[in-house]
Amino acid sequence: MRGILRSVPVDVVLAVALTVLAVASLVDQHVPWPAYVLTGLGFAPVALRQLLPLTITVVMGAALVVGLLLGYPDSPTGGIGLLIGLFSVALLRPWPIAVVALVVALAALVTNFVVLVGDVHKWPVFGSSMLQVLTAFGLGLSTSRWSRRMERLAEQASRAVADERIRIAHELHDVVAHHMSVISLQAGVAEYVVDSDRNAAREALVIVGDTSRSALAEMRRLLAVLRVDEPDSTQPQPGLSELDGLLDRLRATGLPVTLAVTGPPRALSPGADLCAYRVAQESLTNVLKHAGPAAARLDLDYGERTLTLKITDDGRGAKVRPAGAARGIVGMRERAELYGGVLTAGPRSGGGFAVVLRLPYVEDV
Template sequence: MLAKLKPIRLDLLLAVVLTSLTVATTVSQTGGGSGWAAYVVGALTVAPIALRQLAPVATMAVMLGALALYGVVEFGGLPSGGVGALVGMFTVATLRSRLVAAVVFLAAVAVVVVAFLGLPGVVVWSEVAQSVLVVSGAWMLGEGTKRWARRVERLAQEAARAVADERVRIARELHDIVAHHMSVISLQAGVAQYVLDTDLATARRAITTVGDTSREALTEMRRLLDVLRVDHEDDYRPQPGLAALDELVARARGAGLPVDVAVTGAARELRPGPDLCAYRVVQESLTNVLKHAGQAAARIEVDYGEQTLVVKVTDNGRAARVVPSPDHQAHGIRGMRERAELYGGVLTAGQTAGGGFGVVLRLPMSEVAAR
C-alpha cells in the first residue's frame, strides 16, 4: 500500500500542475471571455491524471470525453496540446491488455479528428496525422514499458529461484560434509575413550584419526564457503570427485570400517558436477554404513561403461537396520537421488539379498564425461 502511495502523490502533483497550466492557457487564448464552462472542460482534459494508476481506462474515458466536448462546442483546439490524452494512452498501454489499449487508441484517434474538425478554417490533415502518430507513439511506449517491466519481473523470479536452488545445494553439501566427518569423529572418539586405559596405542591412533578427520572437514567446509566470497578468487579450489576416492576410503578405514574398492572400465575425466555427485553418493553411503550397519564391511564398485557410469556401494551389515527418520530421509537417500536426477541419472537404494544394504548410482556418460 505504501509502495503505491508515493506514485499516486506524484500523479496528483502532475495533475495539479497541468490543470493550472491548461486553465491559464485557456484564459490567455480567449482573453477570459470563454466563460467558466471552457475552464471546467479544459481542466477535465488533464485533471483525471491524478487517478490514472487506479482506474486507467476510466481516467482516459473522462479525458477523451472532455476533449471531444471541447472540440464540439468550438472552444478551440486541444487543451495543452492533448498532453492528458498522451499520458492516459501511455498508462492504459502499460497497465491494461493490448486489446483494451487498441480500443482506447481508436477512441483517441476519433477524438483527435473531432477536435481538429472543430477548429475554424481549413483542416490541415498533415497535422491530424501528426497528432495520431504522437498518440500511437504513446501507445508503443507504454507497450514497451510493460514488456520491460514483465521481463524485469521474470528475471527477478529467476534470480530468486537461483538463490533458492543455491541455498539447497549449499545445505546439501554442508550436510554431506558434516554428516560424514562427524560420524567418523564420533566413532573414533568413542573408541579412544573405551581403550584409553587398556590400549594406549589404539587410543592414540583413534585420536590421530579424529584430528585428521576434523581438519579434512574444516578444509572442505572452507572450500565450500570460499565459493561465496567474491573477493578471494585465489582461494577457489576444485570440489572433490572420484579422483579423491582413495582418500575417502582411507578415512573410512581409519574409522574402523573395512572397505573394498573395485574399478572397472577405462577411467576418464568427468565434468565437475557429476564427478562431485558420484563422490557425495559414495561419501553418504559410507556414512550410513558407519551409522546404521553395525559391525560390517563395505564394497565400492565403480564401472566406467561406454554409455553409463555406475557407482555401487554395498555392505554386509545387519538386516534389521534402524529406520531413518523423515528428516534424515530428506537429507540422505532423497538428497542423493536428487543429485542423480540433476544430471539425468538414477539412484536406487534398498536391502540386498544377503541382508545388507546397497546404493546404486547410474549416470549417463553423455552427461558425465568431460568434453
C-alpha cells in the same frame, strides 16, 4: 501496490500543474464556465493514472471530444493528458485493454480533424497528432514488455540463489555427517581403550585430528564460494579422484571397504563429479552409522553413456535405519536429479543395503 501509492503524489503534482496551465490559457478568451470544467477534466484525471488508467483515459478523451463539438477553444496543451493516459494503460494493463484506450484516443483525434476539416492547413497537425498517439501507445507497450522481462530475470536470479542455498546445505550435510561420524566413532574407541591399549587410543586420536582438519578444510572451501572476492573461492570441489582418501579414512575406522572399477575412467563435468563423490560419501557414512558390523563395497562402472556407482553392504539393512538416513537418501536423490541422474536405494534381498546412482555423461548444468 506500495510502489504505486508512493508515486501517486508525483502524479497529483503533474495533474495540478497541467490543469492550471490549461485553465490559465482560457482566461483571456472569455469562454463559458463549462469550457473550464471540460478543460480540467482533460488533465486532472492524470492524478489517478496508475490506479485507474483506462477510466481516466476515457474521461479525458470524452472531455476533449465534447469540448471540440461544443466549439470551445482548444488549450495549447490539449491532448497531453490523453497521451499520458494512453501510455499508462499500455504500460499497466493487458494489451486488449490497451487497444481500447488506443481506440478512444484515435476517436478523439478523428473528431478533432473532422471539426477542423475545412482547413487544409490542419493536415500536418493531424498527421503529427496521429504520430504522437501511436508513439505513446508503442512506448507504453515496449516499456511493459521490458518490465516483465526484468521481473522474469529477477525471478530467475532468485530461484538460482535458492537452488545454490539448497546445494550448499546438501554439501554441508554431507561434510558434517561423514566427518563427525568418523570422529565420534574414533573418540569412542579412544575412550574405551585409553587404559588398556594406549597405542590404539593414540592412533584413534590421530584419526580424530586428521578427520577434523579435513572437515574444516572442506567446509572452508565450500563456504568460500559465497565470498567470490577471496582467492580461496576458486579451489576445486572434491570428486571421484579423491575416493581413495575417503576409503582410507573409513578403513581406518574399522569399516572394511573394497573398490572395484569397470571400464576406462572418463572425465565428468565438475557438478556430476562432485555429485558422485558426495553420494559415495553419504552412502558409506550411512553404512558406518547404521549398518552395524558390516563390510561395504563400492563399484564404479564407466559405461558408454552412463556412469553407474553402486554402494552395497552386508549389514542390518534398512529396518533399523532412523528417519535421518531417509532424509539423507532424499537429499542424494535430489542431487542426482539435478544432474540428470537417477538414484535408487533400499534393502538387498540377501541382506544389507544398496544405493545405486546412474549419471549420464552430460555437460554440467
